[in-house]
Amino acid sequence: MTEAQRGVYPVMLDKPYADEITQPFWDAALEGRLTAPRCTRCGTFVLPPAPFCFNCQNDAFDWVELPGTGTIYTFTVVRHPLHPGLTDVVPYVSGVIDLDGTQGAGARLIVNIVECDPETVAIGDKGRIRFDKVSDAYAVPRFVPR
Numbered sequence: 001m002t003e004a005q006r007g008v009y010p011v012m013l014d015k016p017y018a019d020e021i022t023q024p025f026w027d028a029a030l031e032g033r034l035t036a037p038r039c040t041r042c043g044t045f046v047l048p049p050a051p052f053c054f055n056c057q058n059d060a061f062d063w064v065e066l067p068g069t070g071t072i073y074t075f076t077v078v079r080h081p082l083h084p085g086l087t088d089v090v091p092y093v094s095g096v097i098d099l100d101g102t103q104g105a106g107a108r109l110i111v112n113i114v115e116c117d118p119e120t121v122a123i124g125d126k127g128r129i130r131f132d133k134v135s136d137a138y139a140v141p142r143f144v145p146r
């Protein structure tokens, strides 16, 4: 584990848990780009990536680059360290981000919300996805409110 940083959930893996379905997301992440698969039939974004569209069961997708901005849909502040390695990390914020560029069509991202005051962060706060490179193979998305 890397050195603990308050508010930043530590990354314990240096490789993404990827397969052919999710690898395009991680390839783009490593380049600092946010992408999501969009169903070629009905236009629904399927994030996290899945083998089939949950709306129409189509199995073909286009990978679309998104602006990388969004809005906090919901969040929680974790104050109790559930692992000894998290003692110096709490409090940290985890949340669900509505991603701009998805027309409300299914693309939300669960991420650690960083560079914010856990006492004042709020639903509806806007911001951007930041990719933190944690190894040669892996960059993790985090959300930074404005």
Ligand SMILES: [Zn+2]
Residues within 6 Å of the ligand: 039, 040, 041, 042, 043, 044, 053, 054, 055, 056, 057, 058
């Ligand atoms: Zn579809």
